Amino acid sequence: MTMGSSRRAAWGADLLLTAIAAVSWSFLTMAGVAALGLHLLGADVAGSLGPMTAAVVVLAVGGSVTPSGSVEAFGLTGAGAHTSIDIAPLGVSLTGALLLGWVFARSLRGLGATVRGGELAARAGAVAALFLLLLGGLAWAGSSTVTIDGGGLGLGGPGSGNKRPRLEIPGLGDIGDIGGGLPDRIAGLADAKASVGFSVQAGPSLLGGLVWVLAVLLITLLVARRAPLPRAVRAAHRTVRPAASALCSVLVLSVVAGLAAAVTAAAGDGHPRRVIGAALLGAPNGVWLGVPLGLFVPLRGSASGSLLQVLPHPIDDVLRGGTDRAVTVGRLAELQPLVWLLPVACALLMLTAGVLTAARTPSGEERPVAFAARCGAALGAAAAVALPLLTLTTRVRADASLSVLGIDAMGAGLELGGSVPYAAALGAVWGFGAGVAGGLLACATGAAGRRASPWARGPRPDGRTYPDLAYRPGPYTPSPGYRPARDETNPYLRPPGEDPFSAPTQTSRAPGPPPRLRRPPQRPGYRYGSSPVPPPDDRPPPPLGGRRG
Numbered sequence: 001m002t003m004g005s006s007r008r009a010a011w012g013a014d015l016l017l018t019a020i021a022a023v024s025w026s027f028l029t030m031a032g033v034a035a036l037g038l039h040l041l042g043a044d045v046a047g048s049l050g051p052m053t054a055a056v057v058v059l060a061v062g063g064s065v066t067p068s069g070s071v072e073a074f075g076l077t078g079a080g081a082h083t084s085i086d087i088a089p090l091g092v093s094l095t096g097a098l099l100l101g102w103v104f105a106r107s108l109r110g111l112g113a114t115v116r117g118g119e120l121a122a123r124a125g126a127v128a129a130l131f132l133l134l135l136g137g138l139a140w141a142g143s144s145t146v147t148i149d150g151g152g153l154g155l156g157g158p159g160s161g162n163k164r165p166r167l168e169i170p171g172l173g174d175i176g177d178i179g180g181g182l183p184d185r186i187a188g189l190a191d192a193k194a195s196v197g198f199s200v201q202a203g204p205s206l207l208g209g210l211v212w213v214l215a216v217l218l219i220t221l222l223v224a225r226r227a228p229l230p231r232a233v234r235a236a237h238r239t240v241r242p243a244a245s246a247l248c249s250v251l252v253l254s255v256v257a258g259l260a261a262a263v264t265a266a267a268g269d270g271h272p273r274r275v276i277g278a279a280l281l282g283a284p285n286g287v288w289l290g291v292p293l294g295l296f297v298p299l300r301g302s303a304s305g306s307l308l309q310v311l312p313h314p315i316d317d318v319l320r321g322g323t324d325r326a327v328t329v330g331r332l333a334e335l336q337p338l339v340w341l342l343p344v345a346c347a348l349l350m351l352t353a354g355v356l357t358a359a360r361t362p363s364g365e366e367r368p369v370a371f372a373a374r375c376g377a378a379l380g381a382a383a384a385v386a387l388p389l390l391t392l393t394t395r396v397r398a399d400a401s402l403s404v405l406g407i408d409a410m411g412a413g414l415e416l417g418g419s420v421p422y423a424a425a426l427g428a429v430w431g432f433g434a435g436v437a438g439g440l441l442a443c444a445t446g447a448a449g450r451r452a453s454p455w456a457r458g459p460r461p462d463g464r465t466y467p468d469l470a471y472r473p474g475p476y477t478p479s480p481g482y483r484p485a486r487d488e489t490n491p492y493l494r495p496p497g498e499d500p501f502s503a504p505t506q507t508s509r510a511p512g513p514p515p516r517l518r519r520p521p522q523r524p525g526y527r528y529g530s531s532p533v534p535p536p537d538d539r540p541p542p543p544l545g546g547r548r549g
Contacts, residue, residue, distance in 0.1 A: 018107040019126040026100035027134055030409035033095045033280055040277025054141040055200055056281070061135065062208025064201045090284035090393070093212075094255060100127075100213070108227040113455060115290045117227040124217050128210065135209040139200040223248045223401035225360065225453040237456040238362060243378035243435070246356035247386050250349050286312070289394040292387055294346030295430050297423045299327035301396075301416030311414075314339070319416070327416070331349070350430050354379055354438020354445070361439075362457050363449035371448060372439030375431040383431030384424050391418035431433040 034056040035049060043052055055065050104127060108115060222236075223245040229236055262279030266272035293299060303319040305309060311319065314335035318327055332339040358375045366374070395417035442448040505509065 014107075015123055015126050017125065018104070019130045022100050022103035022107070022127050023134060025051070025103060025139075026131075027057065027094040029097035029099050030060055030092045034060070034089070034092045037089075037091070037277045037280035039279070040273045041275070044066060051141060054138045056089055058091060058135065058138055058200050058205050058462075060089050060096065062088065062212040063139070063205030064208065081373075083369055085143045088285075088393075089281040089309050090288070091279070091281045094284050097216045097219075098218055098252070099208045100131075101224070104217060105220050105224035105227045106470045108224070112513070113228055117230045117232070118231060120221075122172075124214075126230045127217065128213050131213045132206055132209055135206060136202065138203045139205050140496075172381040219244075219293065221246070225456065228455065234455075238455065239378055240382075242355075242360035242452070243357045243382040243431075244455065246353045246360060247379070247382050249356060250353045251291070251386070251390075253352075254287050254291065254349060255284050269430070285394060288390045290342055291346055291349070291395075292330065292391050293327070293386065294328060294342040295350070295426055296343065297387065297391065297418045297426055299416060299418045301327060301414070302322060303414045303416070312415075315416075333366075347434075350434035351381070353383075353431075354434035354436070355441055356451075357435055357440030358439040359449070360452040360453070361449060362452045363443075364387070364476050368440060368443035368448075371443060372436045374437030375439035375442075379435030379438075380430075381430035382429045383434075384425035385427070387427030388420045391420055391423045424488075 031053055035053045038044060038049060038052055039057065043049070055192050059065055061095055104123070107123070108120075111119070177525050203286050221229070222240060225237070225241045259279055262275055262283060266275040266279075301319055302324045303316065315327060317335055318331055329339060329343055354375065357379045358372070361371075361375055361378070363371055397415050397417070438450065
């Protein structure tokens with residue numbers, strides 16, 4: 001085996017092992033969160049937990065699940081029974097995306113400051129291919145028909161006598177089901193009066209999974225500040241990544257705050273297991289729906305029938321009536337004054353993103369105002385893209401087909417979503433304002449550029465790659481000269497034969513001839529420069545046995 005072939009084999013093994021680690025850990029984590037959430041909701045009491053977990057994971061990565069079995073079991077007739085379930089449990093999605101992106105970004109750190117575009121595409125392609133392979137296996141596992149006794153769920157329609165748990169936060173009151181009814185609808189895949197099954201649609205699920213994994217890898221490259229990039233887009237280290245990573249951090253932090261609120265509410269609720277299970281599966285659904293609303297992105301929607309019970313209070317009161325209505329902070333505050341706390345929390349969230357952006361952006365020698373404007377432009381561009389994505393991700397659209405999920409929703413409908421153009425415009429405005437404010441705060445506190453990555457610092461226009469402190473005079477950096485060098489004062493540049501004492505650097509008169517060396521006093525009979533030992537006075541005696549006279 002030649003050196004080139006061994007290197008190619010090592011590169012292929014590293015690529016394959018990275019893809020296996022990223023995809024396997026992602027799926028294992030999603031399956032664990034989905035199984036735990038369904039178990040806390042009590043779904044495993046009514047049916048097999050394995051196929052239900054597989055179906056929830058498929059839904060989390062953009063797949064589609066359709067009911068199967070008797071038409072009458074769903075409360076539907078005709079073609080209505082073939083409607084797909086397109087609800088994404090974002091709690092499972094977020095967990096898998098975080099782990100997949102983290103492993104993929106860590107594998108890129110050992111490649112150096114830059115990475116070739118072909119190698120980056122090969123690594124992403126390997127991850128996507130293995131992801132689709134495992135997703136196909138889950139689609140097969142979720143396609144097994146599972147008989148579920150809906151009467152054991154206790155999650156039937158309005159006539160079942162069972163109340164849905166609602167989330168109450170001390171000091172804020174009843175804010176409804178934190179998951180928007182999502183976990184209960186997944187747990188109650190059958191009507192309370194029938195036994196039914198479900199199956200995963202392989203084709204749409206694989207297509208949705210491909211879009212999901214490519215989106216996760218792209219977002220990972222935008223937010224992983226210490227991962228290398230191709231040489232052609234190295235400028236993204238300084239312009240795109242600080243703002244994108246800051247915005248991603250605060251969005252994940254908001255979900256953590258939602259989970260903490262759910263744990264607090266579960267301590268005083270009559271069904272704490274259901275509250276925690278709902279939070280595991282659907283906390284990002286509720287939190288990320290509130291972020292655009294808190295930033296004054298108008299929502300429009302309508303709801304009728306029993307689907308009103310899946311909406312938190314006071315949104316259900318605003319949409320009651322079935323007609324298309326606007327949902328704004330002002331209208332909600334008329335019914336619940338504490339809703340005004342939502343814009344305050346979202347403003348603090350954006351300000352935190354602005355401070356993080358400033359701390360992760362190299363400051364250089366710019367003035368504070370110019371640096372803050374640069375941070376505002378970067379965060380404004382990132383928020384103008386992120387806020388519409390949140391609006392699309394949390395959009396809710398349902399009709400009578402959801403009666404298969406244990407809710408008697410015949411003749412009911414629900415539609416709720418934000419305006420994408422408004423979200424883009426308001427995201428740019430909020431991002432620019434938060435970036436400027438955060439940049440000024442960071443400059444005032446000395447935090448500007450403190451958390452910038454080594455790749456973001458990079459080679460500066462003056463050629464320096466280390467902080468300014470490394471270039472100050474010290475033991476390894478001698479002090480610069482105090483005057484400019486001149487050829488006439490350099491002794492090595494004087495022409496030969498010139499008197500060295502006539503150099504113009506002498507400020508006083510030239511000294512006289514050098515002093516003559518003093519010779520030591522001479523002894524009598526001793527000449528200076530001769531041997532220090534005087535010759536003997538007598539001749540030495542002749543050797544023994546020598547010639548006789």
